[in-house]
Amino acid sequence: MEKAKKRQFGIIATIVLAAVIVLGLMWATATANRNAEHQDTLARVEKLGRIVWGVKADTRLFGLMDTKTGISQGFDIDIARALTVQISKQTGVPMSAEFVPVSTASKMQLLKNTNIDGSVSTMTITPEREKIIDFTNQYFDAGQSILVKKDSGINSIKDMNSSKYTVIVVVGTTAATETAKFAPKAKLLAVQDYATGMQALKSGQGQAMSTDNAILYGFATENPEYHIAGGTFTHGPYGIAFDNNQKPMIKETNAALATIKQNGIYNQLIKKWFSHVPGLDWRSLEAK
Amino acid sequence: MVTLGIFSAFTPQNVLYLLGGLGITVGVSVISVILSLIFGSIVGIIQFERLPYFSTFVGTINNIIRNLPLLLIIFFVYFALPKIGIHLPIFWATVIAMSTFESAMLAEIVRGGLESVDNGQFEGARANGLSNMQTMVYIVLPQAYKKMIPPIISQLISLVKDTSLALGIVLSEMTYRGQIVYAQNSTYIVPVLIAITLVYFLLNYGLSLLAKWADHKLA
Amino acid sequence: MALLQNNFPTFLQGFGYTLLSSIIALIGSMILGTGFAIMQIVPQKWAQVIGNVYVQVFRNIPLLIITFFFFLVVSKYVKMSGFTSGTVALMLYTSAFIAETVRAGILAVDGGQMEGARANGLSFGQAMQYIILPQAFRIALPSLGNQFINLVKNSSILAFVGGLDLMYQGNMVAANTFDTFSTYIIVAIFYLILTLPLSYYIQHLERKLKRAL
Incomplete structure (x- = not known):
């Protein structure tokens, strides 16, 4: 292509692409608004x-x-x-x-x-x-509890209110927000899922895993060296x-x-x- | 006790389940590499042609995508796009995210490949009466692609590895399925991790040997 | 924008951890990578084999698996946090790529130089240190820069192991506010602050190097 033609093409293509992007964004906002409406x-x-x-x-x-x-x-x-x-x-x-x-x-x-x-x-x-x-x-x-090693000496969430303890929770659970209320000094470690959380507890990344007692019972059945300490401290x-x-x-x-x-x-x-x-x-x- | 754990993790059904995950890993990677080859070529050619304004514009967008973490793009496609009405199943969300990211990577490779083709070839082809488009399609691109085969294979290797990131959006690929298997029993963790590591290694090492072979063959 | 204002300290903390992890991993992987690159080209066969195996293994397995391995398995024996596990994994993974880059740089330096240096009475190590490596690094600089960008991007893996980095904090904010769209855009901008200028600088370097050749 000659230089002038190339230049012309470049300018037109830029305008077209920019227009597509702007229109796309407008369409996207419109759909976002429409989707915010009720779907039964x-x-x-x-x-x-x-x-x-x-x-x-x-x-x-x-x-x-x-x-x-x-x-x-x-x-x-x-x-x-x-x-x-x-x-x-x-x-x-x-x-x-x-x-x-x-x-x-x-x-x-x-x-x-x-x-x-x-x-x-x-x-x-x-x-x-x-x-x-x-x-x-x-x-x-259900209600929130903590799962700890049987010989850990931790008897309830209150025992963990110290910066030397880490409580493992899962991102997006109520435990992630509630634990801080009962043991504000303890560190929190948030992982993506329970399987990783249990592995992290076993490998010593934290001293307790906190979530609903019902879920913890499942882990306690599978791992007899762990138990639930101190009953539930929330009701949910x-x-x-x-x-x-x-x-x-x-x-x-x-x-x-x-x-x-x-x-x-x-x-x-x-x-x-x-x-x-x-x-x-x-x-x-x-x-x- | 330990040896017992090592073998009991690999019941036939668990092995089949993990292999199914490998199938998904490979499926996502292959579809993504094909899609990104198409889009990457288009973007690469645009950048190579140095069209005033347009090439810079496209290049800037390309640079932005290239410089973001793939994990972020995956989360964005799956969790943020539905806000504007784009609902994708997990599999296709992963494919789209990976293709977008890899297109940006491949565009650079295509541009580099094109730039390495001797300038005289263009002039020769033009002198023989071929149009610009024809020169690109019949003369330049085939040569450029030949040179690009090894880097394209290494992009495929990256894709196979990076598919594991989609575990963040619960794609049922091999790494996620590994997690599910060691959720059954936590003593399975070491054998399962070793087994899937080995599978990834064999697959990718095989691909890298292929890239090396292609490099020799074509050089 | 309110989202950014309300969560600014969180994002900033994440940005800090991402930067910290990247810098530690960069230094570590440069040292390890150079070491393994040299091992691959020394005359001793056993060293070549070790160097080769190391590079092939870490190049061909997902970073996520290495991270999980440190976070869930190694930490049973050696105590380490999610941040440490992720950073160590990142360092080992990147060092394999840096080894390849540095090795290519060394091979690109004219072979005659090594012989010349040896003929002038320098040991292999001295020749490497004073003659070959400085040139090799100069040649490899753009590729090394690209590896650093990859490293910054790959540090998002820390999000999977509670590594407190930018991606992790972004996920937390998204989980709390449900405003995924804006959150991830803000996270993207923070990443681009790190990677984009570096990327343009490398392109500039590449062009300069090409002109010099």
């Missing part, structure tokens, strides 16, 4: 005939990946299945349950992004979260989460939850997953 979860799952549940893959008892099937197994998964069946009955629309593994750090984002419809993933109901997403009634009663029952302002979906799910608690399915699942956990009074978890 119940209408979506009824239309598609499936509910995509976010579940854990690294948490014993609640959601642990079965490497044979590629699907997580645990209390959360069974609850989600039972709820899907019950919601299908209530709405008269047959729906299947699908499962997507989520990490603690990612599940809120996935809900907001509608990658998943709902989340049954050991999620504590908190006022902060309720501002952003919707919760059903509680489906499991789990709820099933949906995106913000999903009243119809919440209503259906709460109704389904009440039904499976009444007809005994819920208690069967509690017995299936928690009756063999040492040190846990599983009967207290049953629906009355």
